[in-house]
Amino acid sequence: MAKQLDYHSIRAIFARFQAAEPEPKGELDHVNAYTLVVAVALSAQATDKGVNKATRGLFAVADTPQKMLDLGLDGVTEHIKTIGLYRQKAKNVIKMSQILVDDFGGEVPNSRAALQSLPGVGRKTANVVLNMWWGQPAQAVDTHIFRFGNRSGVAPGRDVDAVERAIEDHIPADFQLHAHHWMILHGRYICVARNPKCGVCLIRDLCLYEEKTL
Template sequence: MARSTFSRLPPALPYATQVAIFSRFREANPHPVTELEYTNAFTLLVAVALSAQATDVGVNKATKSLFQRVSTPQEMLELGVEALTEQIKTIGLYRQKAKNVIALSRRLVEEYGGEVPQSRAALMTLPGVGRKTANVVLNSVFDFPAQAVDTHIFRVGNRTRIAPGRDVEEVERAIEDNVPVPFQQNAHHWLILHGRYICQARRPRCRICPIEDLCPYEEKTE
């Protein structure tokens, strides 16, 4: 789990600055979406579960043909763990992930009638599904303003002070507490894309950053 080096957290950016920042994100990308490719709630659940310690690009390559064959938990069970393992072997930790996907598919069939539950608590009982995965599904499929915090969002939240926190759950709460309501639904999409392509870990691209003048980060790059 990502954890901040701050012993004492700095305050989050003031409301007016948050509005200005997210207004710019919205202007540049009015309808942000996950970069994972999926066809329904189940395939997104599978894709996110597979994305741990893997890139979205890598997951999409592995699931492109898989999701042409499989779109329901029952079809995944019929595919079986061996065929699924072969299908996703280009992804890190693929053997364990294949076992988890088969196990969560079985749970969905046996306990939820083959449907993906619309509850974070229920989702997190599924094998291989943590809070981040559950929040991605709730946000992207069920339009709930859940904040799925990964390493990109953790970094951006602390570096910009949009949502400072010592760990991912504190950052998640800080987004909920500080980001204005009109931006909550898309906040985690904007933040992850900003972290992935602009506010990168080793060398943030400050010269092309759309919020450079609003960001308090002191070690800006030229």
């Protein structure tokens, strides 16, 4: 398994991320907590750009659970058919919306357990919503964070749960709120899967990755 960076190196890394992008934002379009939950759930095995393209029309007509139910399964399916696994995702959106109306008064809950009780919402989706909407320092580990955490030594782990724990254990508390956005953006645009852009990486000198590119 990848080596773990020391505390001072990790602090230096996140200080640089913060200086470069003080208020990092997620790239999924949304207008409220409900549309954020739907967008994140739809983003599984799909790109943010692809989801945004599909939800632009969807959220224009259905930005609450009740409006989504009024649109119906066929209507939701038609809007998101360009996204992978769209049929199952459409069913989940309808089921999720029904539960929110029936059990939560049409409001999105702000607890991880309640969020994870919704169809199509796993731990990662719940953590994204808790972080982006409720301002909680929850860490949603996706493929970009998993890759970056292990390569750099910031948060090594054999699986996503181990990486999540490593983030919580090793990243200083004052960087926890924005940590997952900084890591996602860095993994998406710099520390990419093939031919990482080490030559323009602002933490190149601190990273433990042994196969750095020029």
